[in-house]
Amino acid sequence: MTVESTAARKPRRSAGSKAGTTGTKRTTRTTPKKGADPDLVQLLTPEGERVENPEYDRYVEGITPDELRGLYRDMVLTRRFDAEATSLQRQGELGLWASLLGQEAAQIGSGRALNDDDYVFPTYREHGVAWCRGVDPTNLLGMFRGVNNGGWDPNSNNFHLYTIVIGSQTLHATGYAMGVAKDGADSAVIAYFGDGASSQGDVAESFTFSAVYNAPVVFFCQNNQWAISEPTEKQTRVPLYQRAQGYGFPGVRVDGNDVLACLAVTKWALERARNGEGPTLVEAFTYRMGAHTTSDDPTRYRHDDERAAWEAKDPIARLRTYLLDSDHADEGFFAELEAESEALGRRVREAVRAMPDPDHLAIFENVYADGHALVDEERAQFAAYQASFADAEGGR
Amino acid sequence: MAEKMALAKAINESLRKALESDPKVLVMGEDVGKLGGVFRVTDGLQKDFGEERVIDTPLAESGIVGTAIGLALRGYRPVVEIQFDGFVFPAYDQIVTQLAKMHARSLGKVKMPVVVRIPYGGGIGAVEHHSESPESLFAHVAGLKIVSPSNASDAYWMMQQAIQSDDPVIFFEPKRRYWDKGEVNVEAIPGPLHKARVVREGTDLTLVAYGPMVKVCQEVAAAAEEEGKSLEVLDLRSVSPLDFDSVQASVEKTRRLVVVHEAPVFFGSGAEIAARITERCFYHLEAPVLRVGGYHAPYPPARLEEEYLPGLDRVLDAVDRALAY
Numbered sequence: 001m002t003v004e005s006t007a008a009r010k011p012r013r014s015a016g017s018k019a020g021t022t023g024t025k026r027t028t029r030t031t032p033k034k035g036a037d038p039d040l041v042q043l044l045t046p047e048g049e050r051v052e053n054p055e056y057d058r059y060v061e062g063i064t065p066d067e068l069r070g071l072y073r074d075m076v077l078t079r080r081f082d083a084e085a086t087s088l089q090r091q092g093e094l095g096l097w098a099s100l101l102g103q104e105a106a107q108i109g110s111g112r113a114l115n116d117d118d119y120v121f122p123t124y125r126e127h128g129v130a131w132c133r134g135v136d137p138t139n140l141l142g143m144f145r146g147v148n149n150g151g152w153d154p155n156s157n158n159f160h161l162y163t164i165v166i167g168s169q170t171l172h173a174t175g176y177a178m179g180v181a182k183d184g185a186d187s188a189v190i191a192y193f194g195d196g197a198s199s200q201g202d203v204a205e206s207f208t209f210s211a212v213y214n215a216p217v218v219f220f221c222q223n224n225q226w227a228i229s230e231p232t233e234k235q236t237r238v239p240l241y242q243r244a245q246g247y248g249f250p251g252v253r254v255d256g257n258d259v260l261a262c263l264a265v266t267k268w269a270l271e272r273a274r275n276g277e278g279p280t281l282v283e284a285f286t287y288r289m290g291a292h293t294t295s296d297d298p299t300r301y302r303h304d305d306e307r308a309a310w311e312a313k314d315p316i317a318r319l320r321t322y323l324l325d326s327d328h329a330d331e332g333f334f335a336e337l338e339a340e341s342e343a344l345g346r347r348v349r350e351a352v353r354a355m356p357d358p359d360h361l362a363i364f365e366n367v368y369a370d371g372h373a374l375v376d377e378e379r380a381q382f383a384a385y386q387a388s389f390a391d392a393e394g395g396r
Numbered sequence: 397m398a399e400k401m402a403l404a405k406a407i408n409e410s411l412r413k414a415l416e417s418d419p420k421v422l423v424m425g426e427d428v429g430k431l432g433g434v435f436r437v438t439d440g441l442q443k444d445f446g447e448e449r450v451i452d453t454p455l456a457e458s459g460i461v462g463t464a465i466g467l468a469l470r471g472y473r474p475v476v477e478i479q480f481d482g483f484v485f486p487a488y489d490q491i492v493t494q495l496a497k498m499h500a501r502s503l504g505k506v507k508m509p510v511v512v513r514i515p516y517g518g519g520i521g522a523v524e525h526h527s528e529s530p531e532s533l534f535a536h537v538a539g540l541k542i543v544s545p546s547n548a549s550d551a552y553w554m555m556q557q558a559i560q561s562d563d564p565v566i567f568f569e570p571k572r573r574y575w576d577k578g579e580v581n582v583e584a585i586p587g588p589l590h591k592a593r594v595v596r597e598g599t600d601l602t603l604v605a606y607g608p609m610v611k612v613c614q615e616v617a618a619a620a621e622e623e624g625k626s627l628e629v630l631d632l633r634s635v636s637p638l639d640f641d642s643v644q645a646s647v648e649k650t651r652r653l654v655v656v657h658e659a660p661v662f663f664g665s666g667a668e669i670a671a672r673i674t675e676r677c678f679y680h681l682e683a684p685v686l687r688v689g690g691y692h693a694p695y696p697p698a699r700l701e702e703e704y705l706p707g708l709d710r711v712l713d714a715v716d717r718a719l720a721y
Binding site: 148149150151153154155160161163165168170171172173174175176177178179180182183201202205206208209212365366367368369370372373374375 | 448453454456458459461462463464465466467468469470471472486489490493494497498499500501502503504505506507508538539541561562563590636637638639640
């Protein structure tokens, strides 16, 4: 490798003016980088360079420096929250945690593309999307602490409960979208799932149903390369985005570590949904930097050098470089954000530690909406049984 | 305003009424639209209510139930048809892991007013997977309600009530009774959905059944009467919740109980009834609770189903054994 080519890959931090809302003049390249995947939509290279894309640029054209900093802030705070949750699991405060480390751009980019009246169907790892929807991070932790199985009202943020059974939610999203279409509403629906879920029959059926009924749904697949220990090669022989073709709707692969590209492509897909053009599959090509969950040990099935290669494509680092290069953010911004991150971590920590165990009778709550004789009977028996201890203690 | 109609027609009328009175009600399933269902239960509904409300779905049961869940989340009240009992299993995951649990896991924020209609049971000479009785596999799951009408009037009213329920209801339709006619008063005030009904009073022994076996038990009671035995017949109507109070009241009177269902006896609903009634009526019982049902074998080819299904003679044999104690 020549000195020149090495230099060319370095971020050109010093060059150019400070004008414009996005600084595209100085940090934009029109020709794709040599060796870049032509099928991969990328607007921001791993080195933090803005590259032009005639198809998708228009979806981020008007983005302001303030909004760019907002995306950065979202990603940093999500990562901080995620790290705090991992720590809380290590400290015994949570039973389990499914980290989103490395997938911040895919989640924030797609999450920020949504309108308020759009509806989200997440897996159990969509902490960044939850953040975008305004779901309080501490609410996500109830199920991982074991005090409930989903502690938020799906309808207050149009963010459905986490779904643990792999792929099931894609059908719920499709049905919901069929309902949106029946209502003649202007909203769209987004279903999150992963590369592992792409093998599930429910995902295939959701593709079929959404295509047949032209449902306004976006299938957002975060291909993070690993389904616990199984690489994507164990799920598919074709790139996942190409699956859409067989169902009769478009599929696109986007750089899942590029928040701008994820924002643009999701906006495009949502626009299609809103225009009555039916479903779209977006494959966000990303990487699960951490373990599947805190119970997993990735050293048993993958090499550190793979992780290191993806580390160089970090979604947060590249936007930081871009913000600095284009003078959209200064050190003061980053310092302030650092303080905000720590405050968030502290708040989450304290909230989790203060989370009370549920009342014992909660076992019987909400099993049915209209009640059920057996549940009533067993609740009464259980309550009497529990009360018998109180009586015994009281009698002493 | 009573009108005589077949059980299948009663369900059809009930669906029609629901579609008329609530714009959120949808009918979905394979072949339910233009064809009117393989049993014609949805006959004419698409013609009158359109393809947006009476929906021919792709041939994918999990997809049918999964999208119905999504539609319910959007505020609709889907009534989905599974074409035959043996075809429900691709949807079993969505029913058990999603539909049944959604209300509880949302802490009551989300309701699941979904009816899953399943024509079930044997006796029609069908091929494999078309004659099964899987109700116990659903009754074991908290969050679901399981009902099965035995006659046209119940079919009409129980369907109305199932659709109005904010809980998911698995509605087992006794397919061999689809063509049996009965009086339906569409202006009556129905009793509670999950309450059993005494269809014949008696003093010597209680026969408990639901769905297709109620008729068999009525025939058994008539035959036993000729031998001077007085049998009470109880139509459970609902398997979950199950009206144990009514069973208990009857058994305290007759002191003997035989439970009859088409489903295999092993781990069947009869086992649950036997256990609970033994606990509730221990000092009243003169004989162990006996069960008559399918064997622990795959549902047999049609030429053998008469031997497999509980019929007049097998139930009478159990009655004799119970009375012999």
